[in-house]
Amino acid sequence: MTIGLTVLGATGSIGTSTLDVVARHPERFRVVALTGHSRLDVLAGQCRRFQPAYAVVATAADAERLGRMLADDCRQTRILHGAAALEEVASLPETDAVMAAIVGAAGLPGSLAAARAGKRILLANKESLVMAGPVFMAEVARSGAALLPIDSEHNAIFQSLPIGFSGNFEKCGIRRLILTASGGPFRNTPREDLARVTPEAACAHPNWVMGRKISVDSATMMNKGLEVIEAHWLFGAAAERISVVIHPQSIVHSMVEYEDGSVLAQLGNPDMRTPIAHALGFPDRIDAGVGSLDLFAAGPLAFEPPDLQRFPCLALAFQALEKGGNAPAVLNAANEVAVAAFLDGHLPFLSISEVIADALDVVEAAPLRDMDDVLEADRRGRAAARSRIGPTH
Numbered sequence: 001m002t003i004g005l006t007v008l009g010a011t012g013s014i015g016t017s018t019l020d021v022v023a024r025h026p027e028r029f030r031v032v033a034l035t036g037h038s039r040l041d042v043l044a045g046q047c048r049r050f051q052p053a054y055a056v057v058a059t060a061a062d063a064e065r066l067g068r069m070l071a072d073d074c075r076q077t078r079i080l081h082g083a084a085a086l087e088e089v090a091s092l093p094e095t096d097a098v099m100a101a102i103v104g105a106a107g108l109p110g111s112l113a114a115a116r117a118g119k120r121i122l123l124a125n126k127e128s129l130v131m132a133g134p135v136f137m138a139e140v141a142r143s144g145a146a147l148l149p150i151d152s153e154h155n156a157i158f159q160s161l162p163i164g165f166s167g168n169f170e171k172c173g174i175r176r177l178i179l180t181a182s183g184g185p186f187r188n189t190p191r192e193d194l195a196r197v198t199p200e201a202a203c204a205h206p207n208w209v210m211g212r213k214i215s216v217d218s219a220t221m222m223n224k225g226l227e228v229i230e231a232h233w234l235f236g237a238a239a240e241r242i243s244v245v246i247h248p249q250s251i252v253h254s255m256v257e258y259e260d261g262s263v264l265a266q267l268g269n270p271d272m273r274t275p276i277a278h279a280l281g282f283p284d285r286i287d288a289g290v291g292s293l294d295l296f297a298a299g300p301l302a303f304e305p306p307d308l309q310r311f312p313c314l315a316l317a318f319q320a321l322e323k324g325g326n327a328p329a330v331l332n333a334a335n336e337v338a339v340a341a342f343l344d345g346h347l348p349f350l351s352i353s354e355v356i357a358d359a360l361d362v363v364e365a366a367p368l369r370d371m372d373d374v375l376e377a378d379r380r381g382r383a384a385a386r387s388r389i390g391p392t393h
C-alpha cells in the first residue's frame with residue numbers, strides 16, 4: 001500500500017526537499033496534491049514529474065496559466081485555486097499524509113483541515129501552532145490525527161523522547177527540553193552594526209538554506225522564539241522546562257534531559273531532508289539522500305547561552321508564552337508584518353523587535369478558545385504592527 005501525500009507549499013524550500021525524498025521512494029509514496037503560491041514554473045515541473053491528482057494555485061488566472069503549461073503533460077491533474085482549495089486537498093479521502101509547508105499564518109487553514117480530517121500531519125508550518133496552539137491541538141486530539149514535527153529541533157526532540165510520549169514530564173522522568181539554535185548570521189555582530197543590516201545579509205544563513213521569512217526569523221532569533229512556543233504545544237512543555245542553547249555548528253539538532261542526568265540528543269548534517277524523511281517514513285527509517293555525518297570534519301562542537309539583549313525577539317516569545325491566551329498569536333502576526341516590512345526595505349532590522357513588543361503591549365489580553373479568537377488576535381496583531389510601521393504595510 002502506498003501512502004497518498006499532499007504537499008502544501010510544494011514550491012518552497014521544505015516542499016522541494018520533501019519531493020526530493022519522495023522521489024527516492026516511488027514504491028512508498030503517491031503524490032495526491034501539490035500546491036504553490038508563486039513560481040508556477042517550478043510547480044509545473046513538479047506536476048510533470050509526480051503526476052498529482054490535484055494542483056492548487058492562488059488565483060483563477062494562475063490556474064489558467066498552469067493549465068496551459070501542463071496541457072500536454074498532465075491530463076489527469078485537476079487544477080484548483082484559492083485558499084479553500086488548500087483545505088480541500090488537505091482533507092481528501094485519498095490523502096493519508098499532509099506535508100504542511102506553507103509559510104506563515106497562510107498555512108493555518110490547510111494544517112487545521114488536515115488535523116480535522118485525522119491525517120498524518122508532517123508539520124513544518126510552525127506558525128500554525130504559535131497562532132492557534134490550543135485550538136489546533138484540540139482538533140488533533142479529537143480526530144486522532146498523527147502529528148510529526150518537521151522542524152529539525154522538534155524532530156530531534158521527538159526522536160529523543162520515549163516512544164509514545166504523552167506529555168507527562170514527571171512520569172517519564174524528563175527535566176527539560178534543550179533547543180539548539182545556530183545563532184543565525186549575526187551571532188557575533190555588535191548591536192550598533194545590527195542597525196544597518198540589509199535583507200540580503202539577513203537571508204544569508206551560515207548553515208541552512210531556507211525561505212526568506214524564516215531566514216529573517218533566524219537572524220532576529222524570533223525563529224527560536226516561535227520554536228519555544230511550538231515545543232510547548234507539541235510536547236506539553238511548560239516554559240520553564242524549555243532551554244535555548246546557541247550551537248553554531250548546527251550538528252546537535254536538540255536534546256532532552258532526564259532526571260538521572262542523561263541527555264539524549266539527535267545529531268546529523270544540517271539538511272532538512274533528514275527530519276523530512278524521518279517523518280515521511282515513521283516508524284521506518286528511509287534514505288533521505290543525506291550523507292554520513294563526518295565527526296572529524298564537524299570540528300569542535302560549541303555551546304553558548306543566547307544574548308537576549310542583542311536578540312530581544314527570543315525574550316518576547318518567552319513572555320508571550322507565559323502570558324498565554326491571544327499573546328502568541330499577536331506576536332506571530334506582528335512578526336509577520338514587521339518581517340515583510342523589513343524585507344521590503346521599509347523597516348530597519350532592529351525595529352522588528354520594537355514593533356512586536358509594541359503590539360504585545362497595545363493589544364488587549366484575551367482568551368483563545370476557538371478559530372474566531374485566533375483570527376481576531378491575528379487581525380489585531382497585524383493592525384497594531386501596521387499602525388506603528390506606517391501605511392505601506
Ligand code: NAD
Pocket residue numbers: 008009010011012013014015035036037038100101102103104106107124125126127150151152208209210211212213214272
Ligand atoms: P518558502 O518561502 O521557501 O516556501 C513557502 C511555500 O508556501 C511556497 O510553496 C509558497 O508558494 C507557499 N505560500 C506562500 N504564501 C502562501 C499563501 N499566502 N498561500 C498559499 N501558499 C503560500 O518557505 P520554507 O522555508 O519552505 O518554510 C515553510 C515553513 O516551514 C515555514 O513555516 C517555516 O517556518 C518552516 N520551516 C522551514 C525550514 C527550512 O529549512 N526552510 C525549517 C524548519 C521549519
Ligand code: MG
Pocket residue numbers: 151152153227
Ligand atoms: Mg528549526
